[in-house]
Each structure stands twice: as C-alpha cells, then as structure tokens.
C-alpha cells in the first residue's frame with residue numbers, strides 16, 4: 001500500500017490502520033472458522049463474542065453504569081427520530097426539543113407527528129439566526145412536566161455543538177450524538193437515552209501513514225482481555241508498549257500509535 005488518505009469527512013471517519021489490517025486478514029478466516037464474520041451465523045458463538053465485546057467496550061469507554069442498556073439497532077438516527085417518541089411519549093407525555101440545526105429540526109418534526117403539537121414543543125432555537133449559534137440559557141424554556149429534553153450534541157450541518165450541556169432542572173436528556181459520540185469523556189447519568197450511528201466518529205483517530213520507520217504502539221485500554229496481540233505475547237489492552245515496525249500488519253486492533261512516523 002503506497003498511501004493512506006487523511007479523511008476529514010463530516011461523516012464516516014478514518015479508522016486506525018492496525019484495525020483495518022486486522023479486518024483484512026480476518027476476511028478470509030475469522031477466529032479459525034475459515035469464513036469471514038459476514039458469512040457466519042449471527043447466532044454463532046464467534047459472532048456472539050464480537051457482539052458482546054462491542055457492548056462491553058462501549059460500556060467501558062463511556063463509563064456507562066450497569067442500570068443502562070447498550071443496544072445495537074438498525075435504522076440509524078432517522079429511525080430513532082420516530083422510535084424515541086413512539087416509545088417514550090405514550091399516554092400524552094410531553095417532550096421539549098432544542099432545535100439547533102438541520103438534524104435537531106428533523107427529530108423535532110418527527111416527534112410532533114407522533115406526540116402531537118401540544119405535547120412536543122420547541123424549548124429553544126436560533127433558527128431565525130440560521131442556526132449561527134446555540135440558544136443562550138435565557139432563551140431556553142423547559143416545561144417542568146416534560147418527560148425529557150431532546151438535543152443534538154453536535155448539529156453537523158451548522159456545527160452547533162454543545163460544549164456544556166443545557167440546564168434542564170433535572171429533566172433527563174435524550175440526545176442525538178450521531179456526529180460526536182466518544183469525542184470526549186462525559187457523564188452519562190443525566191441522559192435517559194443517547195443514540196448515534198456506529199459508523200461515524202467513535203474513537204476517531206487519524207490513521208498513521210505507512211512508513212519504513214519504527215512506530216511505538218500502545219494498547220488503548222489499561223484492562224486485561226483474553227485475546228493476545230499477534231505480534232507480541234502482551235495480552236491485548238494491557239499496556240502494550242512493544243516497539244514494532246509501522247508496517248507490522250498483525251498488531252491488535254486496539255493498538256494506537258504513540259508517536260507518528262514523521263515525529264519518530
């Protein structure tokens with residue numbers, strides 16, 4: 001491979017090179033099955049292990065408490081725009097929406113179709129300013145009897161991102177984090193529900209470009225994992241600091257570069 005493109009898309013993000021290389025290798029033989037993960041049954045124990053690890057890593061990375069469920073669902077954010085009010089706004093319950101851009105507005109319109117104009121209200125917007133900024137705290141009006149306050153943590157089209165989450169007086173947040181989930185640590189507990197597309201920004205990191213030099217890799221998580229890194233006997237996700245060539249193609253998927261090839 002001669003080059004890796006640095007990807008600045010607002011949508012799908014670049015993945016770490018070791019993760020891509022591992023996926024490439026496992027395409028013909030995943031976990032000794034002689035098949036790719038896409039060809040085995042979704043009830044196979046090998047697939048089940050992938051599924052369970054994805055849930056456990058999400059829980060670990062985001063510090064999600066045990067009383068929350070982590071679900072892998074189909075349909076992306078668009079389906080959730082409808083699914084959330086269908087599930088949470090039964091029996092005339094109310095919801096307040098902060099309308100801060102294109103995606104927040106879509107979620108709001110969908111919720112109104114399900115919950116009705118009376119129950120679903122806009123609690124704050126800067127639409128009249130073409131969403132040039134977020135609403136100020138003084139411009140936000142949350143109803144005391146709202147079941148939840150919906151907001152979009154980063155409304156991708158206009159770039160209106162909440163660096164401090166809105167004040168709701170303890171009413172739980174429901175949040176579309178499609179374009180910035182896991183970009184920084186945050187406290188999950190004020191959130192009743194968070195949704196986001198898995199293919200987007202999770203753990204975004206620019207992949208290192210291939211180089212003939214030596215890159216130091218370290219594993220992302222300081223906890224233990226049963227699998228073993230293929231290029232050293234260091235268990236995955238313990239502090240794996242073994243220097244290895246940047247071209248090593250069998251490093252474990254959770255290894256990050258600590259020094260870029262150009263800086264090395």
Ligand SMILES: Cc1ncc(COP(=O)(O)O)c(C=O)c1O
Nearest residue numbers: 076077078103154156178179197
């Ligand atoms: C903040 C936000 N919400 C929702 C969407 C739509 O997501 P999906 O394609 O998963 O329906 C996007 C972009 O695609 C987005 O950036």
